[in-house]
Structures are given as C-alpha cells and as structure tokens.
Amino acid sequence: MKKLLITMTVNDEQFDLMVRPNETLTETLRERLGLTGVKEGCAEGVCGACAVLMDQHPVRACLTLSMEADGTSITTIEGLASDGKLHHLQESFINHGAVQCGFCTPGMIMVSKALLDEKPSPTDDEIKEALSGNLCRCTGYKKILEAVRSTTQIDPKKGA
Amino acid sequence: MRLPAFDYYSPTSIENAIQIKNEFGGSAVILAGGTDLIVNLKNRVIAPSVVISLKNLRELRKIDLAGDSLVIGAGASLSQVACNENVQRHFPILVDAIKHIGAPSIQRHRGSIGGNLCLNPRCLFYNQSFFWRKGKGSCLRTGGKTCLALEKAESCQAICSADTAPVIVALSGQLTIVGRAGSRSCSAQEFFTGKGETPFNLGPDEILTEIRIPIPWAPISSSYKRLSYRSAIDFPVINAACVATFEQEKIFRFRLVVSAAGPAPITLKDLESTFIGREPSQELFSEAEQAAVRAVEGIVVDNSIASKQYRVKMAGVMARRVTQSALTASRR
Amino acid sequence: MANPDYHLIGKSLPRIDSAPKVSGEALFTGDLNLPRMLVGKILRSPYTHALIKTIDISKAKALKGVHAVITGQDTAGEKWGVFKYTRDQQLLCVDKVRYVGDEVAAVAAVDEETADEALDLISVEYEELPGVFDCFSAIAPGAPVIHDSHPRNINVAVKIEVGDVEEAFKKCSIIREDTFAADEDSYFMMEPYAVVANYRSDGSIEIWMPNASPHTKAKALSNALRIPLTKVIARKITIGGAFGGRSDVFPAEFITCLLSIKSKRPVKVVYTREENSIATRMGHAMTTTIKTGVDKEGRVLARDIVSYLDGGAYSSTGPIATSVPFLCHEQTYRLENVRFHGYRIYTNKPVRGMIRIHGRSFACGIDTQLDMIAQELGIDPITIRLKNARRPGETTATGSYVSSCGLVECIEKTAAKSDFINKFNNKKPFHGIGIGINSVQTGFPLGIRGGSQALIKFHEDGGATVISGVVDNGQGNDNMLVQIAAEELGIPVEEIRLISADTEITPTDAGSYSMISTFGGGNAVKRAAADARRQIFEIASELLEADPEDLVAKDKKIFVRGAPHAGIPMEKIIRKSLLIGRPIMGTGSFSPEVDQRREWVSNPRGQLSQAFSFGATVAEVEVDPETGTVKAHNVTCAQDCGFALNPMVVEGQFQGGVAMGGQGGMLTEAHHWSQGHVLNPTMLEYKIPIIKDMPNIETIIVESIDPVGPYGAKEAGMSIAMSAAQAYANAIGNALGIYFNRFPLTPERIFDAIENRKSGIETAWDLEPARVIEFDK
C-alpha cells in the first residue's frame, strides 16, 4: 500500500500531502492538518459531525477517501471565521443558544453554510431538510433552527 | 474505525477501468460516491485488495436523451439526477425516490445513481462490525455455513434497500453493463438476482455504466412511497413504486414493484395483465394490497429492525398506497 | 422572570463556552495529541458468558510498534463498584466474561493499525457458558448464575413500605393492577467515549475523559492503581454530552492509565460508536407491575409496585437505579400507603446505568394507569392529576420534606396553553392529546458524599478567576458558574475566567450527576463571590468612607448605593488590597442538607435531596392507523426549575428533554437483541430523533423560588424529559383509545395493538407481571 500524493486546498491554503490510499478525509484533516474541529461521532456516515464542504458541497469526511479529495477545495469549521471575526452563522449559533455540548456544532454549521450559500433565504422546511442528516442529542434542534433561520433575515446595516 | 489496506486506482477511461477490474476480478471493487462502500469496508464485510475510483470517468456522469430513452450515466450524482430537467419532466417518481435517500448532506453530492442501484443488500446480522460478527459467527455471505437470520436458508436473505431500485424497475429501465467482452444490456428487473451473496447480474470484470429509461409515449402516472421510522438517515422498512398509463379512463399499462422485502425488488407481474382495461377503484387498490402481501410473504425474513410480520403487512399498505396515488394522480 | 434586583441573573446571556465550540477550537478528549502519544485498544469478549481458559499475548507483545500489552494478570483482579457492597466488576476480566464487550486485554501501540493488528494477535481460549438475557429467565430456578455471590441473579433488592397498604386497599372504590414494560434505551451522546492518560516520571498520572465527576474518577483510579490521590490528576476537557452515561467509573480509564504506566508514554483510547454503546452504559430494560387503588374522587389511597430492572452484567449504580423510579414517583404524587419492591437483576448483557428517562416503564405506567382510572371514573386526566399532585410543604412517603414545588402550576399552565380539556373532549379521529407529570431530585449522595467548594481570585486589572470543581457535560455549568460570579461581583462575564473540573487545582465537588450542579456548585460559587465581595467592600468602605452595608458592586465598580458616578474601579481595590497585604481571595462551600443516615437499600428513609424539581408535559400527536407511525405536532412543557438563572439555557434543556424523552424515548428508541448481542449498537438502527421529525415545542418556565437554591434555582430539564415520555405515551393512547403498556411505541407496536384491539379499559398487551421474589435461604 503505497502512499500517494494529493493536492488539496484546505481553508484557502494549498497542501501537497502524501496519504495512504485507505486514509479518510477525517484522518487527513484531523491527524495531518490538526483540524480537530472536524469531529468523528460515528465514523460511518450517520451523525454528520464530520461534515465538511468539498467544493462548496457538504460531504461526510468519514465516508470520503482523501484520494477522492485530490484537487478539491475543502472548508472546515476552522475556515469560517475571517479576519478574526466569526462568520455570522457562528455568531448566530452562540446568540441563540444553539450550542450545548458542541460536538455536533461544527457539522451543523458547515451544512447550514452550504445551504445558505446556495439559498440565502430558505424556508423552515428547507432548513430542516438540509439539516436532516445531522444528529444533535442535546438541543432538541429548536434553537439550531432558530439560529439558522435568523441569519436568513440579517439586516446588512445592523451587521451580524 | 480505520479502513483496511488496499491499492487505489482512478482510471481515466472505461476501458482502463475494465482492464483493472478484469485483472483483479473479485478482489477489486468499484468506488463511486463511497457512501455505502466505505462503511462496508470499515466493517470488513468486504475485503478487496483494490479499489477502483470512478471519479475521473466524466463519461459516466452524463445524462442525455438518446432516441426514445433517457440515458443516465451510472456515475451521475444523485443531485445531478434529481435536478436534471429531463428527469424532472419525464420521471418525477425518480426525483421523489432520490429525495428519500439517507439525507441531503450524506448522499446528494457524493452518492451516485449507479451506487444506489448496486447498494450492497442489507441485513441486521451482516451490517455489523467485525467485532460484532466475531461473536455471532460468519453468515452465508461472510463465508459461513448458515444464515443467521433464517436458519434453513440456502442463500443470503439480505434486503435490497435502495430507494431507486423499485423505481427503475417500475420504469422498465434497461441497464448497460460493460465488461471485457464488451457491452451488454440487461433489464433492471433481471439485474437483481435475488441472491444476497451475488445480488447483481454483474461479472467480476463488469461495471454498470448507464441506466436507460424508455420515455413513455403517453403521459404516465406514478408514485413512490416508503415507510421508515425516521424521515431521514434511515433505510426503508418497505418501499413501493407504481407506474401506469391510461387509455381513456382505463388502465392501459400497469406496473407495481415492492422492495426492501427481500434481496431483489419484487414486481407484481400478475397485476400487469389483470389490471388492464379496468378503472381505478377501492377494490382495485385492495387487490394490489393483497397481491403484494402474497408476493412478499415467503420472502421477508426477520433480518431488519422491523419484524417480519410487520414488514409483510406494510408491503401491502405501501403497495395499496402507491397504486391509489398513481392511479388517482394527475397524469404527466 | 426578570428580577430587577439582578443585572445578569435571570437573563438569556450567550454561554461562555459557545465561542470555542462554534469555531472548532474546543478540544474534546479525542482531539488531544500529546508528544509520543500511543494508541490504546481494548480486546473485548465476543461472547455473552464464558470462562477465560488461557490468554496468550506473546505474539502481540513481539509485534513491532507495540509498547504495552495488559491482561487481568496485571490488575490483581481489582474490582470496581459504586458502593462497597457492589464491587463486582473486574477492571480487566481474569477468569470470566459476562457480556459481549467485557474487557479482556489491551494494547498500546504507535498507531491504530498496529494496535488493531496486535489485538488480532492476542489469542484467548474461552469456554462458553449458557447465558441469561432477560429478568424472568434470570431469576428462574436453575438459571445460569452470572456472579456466584448472587443466587438467582438478584443483584439488588430494595423494599420500601409506608403506611398500611392492605388496609388502604380495602377502602378503595376502584383497584387496578397493570403491568408495563420497556426495552433498553441508550444515551448516544454525540461524543464517543475516549480517554487520554499520561504517566509522568514523578509518579503522577494525568487523565482526560468525558466524565460527570473528576473527583470521583480520580478517587476510584487512585484506589485501583494504588497511586496516592494527590498524584492522580483528572483534567478538565470539553465533554460531548452525558445524560447520566458518564457518571460511573469505567474499566477503560483504568486500562488506559495502566497502558501509560507500562509504556511510560501518553496513551489515547477512543471508543468506536459500538464500544460507546456496549461498553460504557446503557439504560435498563424494565417491567413494572402497578396495583393502584383510588377513592370515588380519584384520589390514590394505596399503591403496590413491583419492578424488575434488567441490570446487565454488573452493578454499576444498581441500588440507586433500582430506587430512583420509585422516588421520582413518590415526589410527584401524594401517597400515604405505598409499597415498592425493586429488583435489579443480572443478565449477560451490557451494564446498565441511569439515563435521562430512567425507568420509562415505571413513570409511563403510573401515568397510563392514572388515565385508565380517570376513564373509569369519568374524569379527565388533568383533574385526576391535580387531585394527586404534590404540593409544597408536604413530605414524601419516605420522608423527604418538599419545600418548594410548582407542580400544580406546571399542570395548570401546560393544560391551559395547550387547550387540553377542549381538545381532550372534542377529539379528532386519530389525533390525541396526553399529559405526563414528573419530579426529579436536585442532588443525592452517590457513593461519595460531600458538597462543592469554590475559590475566587482577582487580577490586577479587576478581573477574576473562579475555581470550582463542577464539571460541564455540555449542559452549561461553566456558564452558570461564571454568570453567578459576575452577578455577585459586579464584574462583566467576559472578565471572569473559569478553572473547573481539574482535580489538581479545583476543590472537591461531588459531580454533575443527580442534577446537583446548580444547586450545589452554584451555591458554592455564590458564597465564594459573596465572601470576596465582603473583602472588597471592606477595602472600598475605607476608601469611600462608607459603611460596607451601603456598597454596591456593579460594572466593575464599587459605589455607595445611589451614587454610581462616584464609584471606585475594581482594579483600584484589587491593587490596594495587594498594597496593604490583604489580597482578596473568596472561598465558599455548600453541602446540601440531606439525611446522612439514609441508605438506598438498608435505610431508604429520611431527607433524600434538599430540593426537587417538577415538570409537566402535554403532547399532541396524530397516528397513521394503517402503519402505526406517529407524527407529533405540538409539545407544551412546563417545569418548576426554582428560578431560571438563564432562561435561554433552561429552554434548551427543556427542548432537549422533549427530543430525548418524548420524540426518541417514546417513539423509536430501543435496543434490539439476539441472544445477548445487541442488534443496533449504532445510531443508524438505534433511532435518535432528527430535526425533521421534531414537533413544535412550547416551553413554560415555572419559578417556585427554592429557599436554598442559588437565587432560588433547582434543576432544569430532567423532569421534562421524563414527563415528555409519559405525555407521548398518553397522547398516542388517546389518539387510538388504547392503553399502551410496552414502550417505546414503535410503529410496529402501535400497529399490533390496533390489529389486536381489546375491548374495555385494558392495557394493550398481556404481559407477565413482576412479582415479589421469595427468597428461600
């Protein structure tokens, strides 16, 4: 099992990495790049804690071979803040009490971001549909829904 | 959970892919989106020495009209299929089935239509970790001598759990399969062998390249429904698809497929002739229900979270509901 | 409710721990990475019940990259138990395994692949024994015995009898006996279990793991490892949920320490999701037979209850787990004549602990039966509950005085908001409405006793650091402590740092189980802050030439009441205190007043807990009668949490409770089995709720202002989880006119009950009753 070279852009930074063919994106991001905001809750595609964006789309890092990510652009929770300022989704999760233990939070936010990038003003049903692949055991989801919903009505003058 | 060791190839042409597949035969597996394969690899239910990725095969991702058929490349992602104009126009039932798969963030962009049709049939005694299976002993599909779900079973009873399987069968899809000897065509129904160990009509050197669905000459009525305990992240307990065309107010063509019952989707063949010329009625819907129950009764075994008895009854309910919904919906 | 006297308390402030969590910065145990760290893996029994004949580790030891291999031989058969009399779990099995998942050996290696390979190289020869997998077969004469010390596999037997039950039954106008059962449920906290241990050359060991009590863990490890407690250091780490499932001590902690000691390197063990399910804890399966007698008005005069709890292979919190369902019930309802027999029974299944809706069959049984009785009497569910509900100033059957209690208000408010009576009387087909009520303890002694202590020190810029032993499992304890300190000290939340749950630094705390954190830890911090404020005011009074009594601390300033403009900045006072050699250090401690003589089995009498919380939930559902599937539309829940320190956090607890207790706990969550092997160890087939299926949730905060809780606060969320389960059960029953007695109500079960509908006021299924066990000794 030879290691193979891949090139990935992760959070806007380009990396050339030698990875094992059987390495998952979770392993590469967490263990090689130290991006431990990518959580592993089940390792089998069920929980959504490992969700990252691959070329803007949400994927399960635990179900993705790093080889498949060769040439793509990956965004993790660590890549959302810019200039030391949290992304408005992150702010909104904080302000709405959508975070309890926080283990599901990175995945929730990444999937929400993909939704909002594609559809800036989703309906409640669309938010629920998009987040239906992310499990949270703490919140009962209500405040998560409220947090995402509120960012769809952001008044640009007032800021996040 | 780590993946077992394997070598990885990402061929750039179908010929090249076939070549590799041929070279390694049964010990090479195809990786499309990997949303099923990776889990099975982690659980060591399959242990290939080679993984062949389809990621560089652009030709497998095309969706085109060709003559009187819609041709969907096996590698097309589920979102590509669901968002395709022609699919939406001609086969909304397929869009509906895709919407039920897992959850948008799991499969829509990674999962492929080919991978969905080739979804490894599922069983509560098989889709478990290596550790789990060690305690129970091997089953027929993992090299053992008995089926853990049904003691006397001669072959593996795992469940065809793909959402699109009954739909493609109901739409009379034809699958294109390419191997060393070239390309062949096989009806979707024949593609499913009904044997859990070798669930698909696919040689060790072959891959599924496209799904051809004949465009009906008359508007079709169709319906897909599935029962599950959660409305996402859940395989179907039972699913069913119904496709019909009418002439005047009478049924002209009718096809009802029930799945997630056994290793292959089950087409209720008899109804295809007996329903012709009739008008939709409660009586007809009940006949569909009874026929479905009869058809699955000998097939369903206790290998899912839901019990055998319940699944049998629900096969009837789902069959009745899709029949009623297809036959009373507006036609397209 | 906003109290004008408080400027931070009672407000919905964002939690202090949220920012690191949304940015991905927060580290959970599995995220830790120490230099030279090894990967640890545990070899587990694949069998339900077997003797260990031989273990050969030679090949594993010889594998390149393996630094330590351990078996029971390395542990001297050391056993763990919450109580002295329940020490029955070997930290590594020596002679026998008792469930699939029991720890047999462990390795530490340079990477996961090597560790996996090493596990494969360990050969264990087992002699399989017949197993028992449910309570009734386990207590049958001649059944295989799991622990030789416990004939008939009876692990714990609790008996409580108050009043004259037989006499009281004679006075009843209606008597019913019904049996209720529930399958095992599970925590499925999102973070899988993990442990990091770091043994150091000075003989001390650091350990990180999700836990509900670092001090308890350290103590247990110190005993087992024979390392002085001072040198066993449980460190603070972010924790991804607990729900009762992180309270106990697990062999993995001990094993990881041992691997680190042997290899002289840090070791990390991360559980797979399956291991988290089978080898931490899961909920008990339970059968409860309830005999209730009421008078003509529906007042309960007598009750006789027998419960069997399937405890799995070891004791864990057994005596507590056996008693708590009854105790919650005796807090909720007035009972003068009551008898309870609780048996926790060993089976060859994973070990069971306390879970958020511990004892579903008990609570749902009580409330379902109450609805049946109400139906017989022709009264509605609200009326019968109000007749029997606990009021403040009363004493429970086993002698706990209830000082604050807003149960009646919870019932009335949920009923009013949901328009209960109207919907109950004008039912739409297949739509149903139901109510459940419950109560939980706010802190009870769990093996170790003791309260919480806190320290507060100050920085020269006027900021402060709070030091507390309280652990945060995700519920928001860190924020609670800081919000209290900020209120008391008049320092903004952002300028207070928190050091918590680190046994090297922080003073003792009994742990965050049993809903004690706010009551105990919150009070300790409040007292420490008051102590610091007193010292601050002393200095300020000299500077301001005012009486300390007249001073106010607000906005980082100390001023005479009514004259905020003439205040002294906090930093000035802190510097002054250093200058004059009177540095300020606040200390505070709090120990709840409970009856120390009370013991779970030998003396279940006396004050159990100093406060109790109460809740009521109403659920509105719609059932598809052809498939048995349920759609929950609305849930209205109210809880008397004493006082809501942070309403946003409290609401979040309620909403989470509805998801886990009602939506999951009553509709889908159950483990399925095949001869002791769990068929759904992962959350694909163990169906925890998803966002799409959640009902609309209305939350009502009821505040009874407990006389002892900090600002009157008690506990938030637990009584919602349980009452939500009861409400769902009754709502589904109401939708169909069926009284369900097996939980959870999966579509399959509901469908079965519809198909085999009984006539009259009967439970849906005839279940084998739990009976008093006669000991033939």
Ligand SMILES: Cc1cc2nc3c(=O)[nH]c(=O)nc-3n(C[C@H](O)[C@H](O)[C@H](O)COP(=O)(O)OP(=O)(O)OC[C@H]3O[C@@H](n4cnc5c(N)ncnc54)[C@H](O)[C@@H]3O)c2cc1C
């Ligand atoms: C949590 C979770 C929930 C899920 N829920 C559902 C669900 O509700 N319904 C459902 O149908 N599925 C579900 N799935 C399974 C799976 O994600 C989908 O079926 C998906 O469509 C599979 O597509 P893929 O491209 O990812 O397949 P892959 O995993 O890449 O492949 C699946 C199988 O097909 C073979 N294969 C793929 N392409 C070809 C080809 N062109 N020729 C020959 N063989 C091929 C692979 O070798 C493999 O054995 C779920 C999976 C997860 C992890």
Ligand code: FES
């Ligand atoms: S860790 Fe990837 S989905 Fe759970």
Ligand code: FES
């Ligand atoms: S906040 Fe704990 S799992 Fe979502």
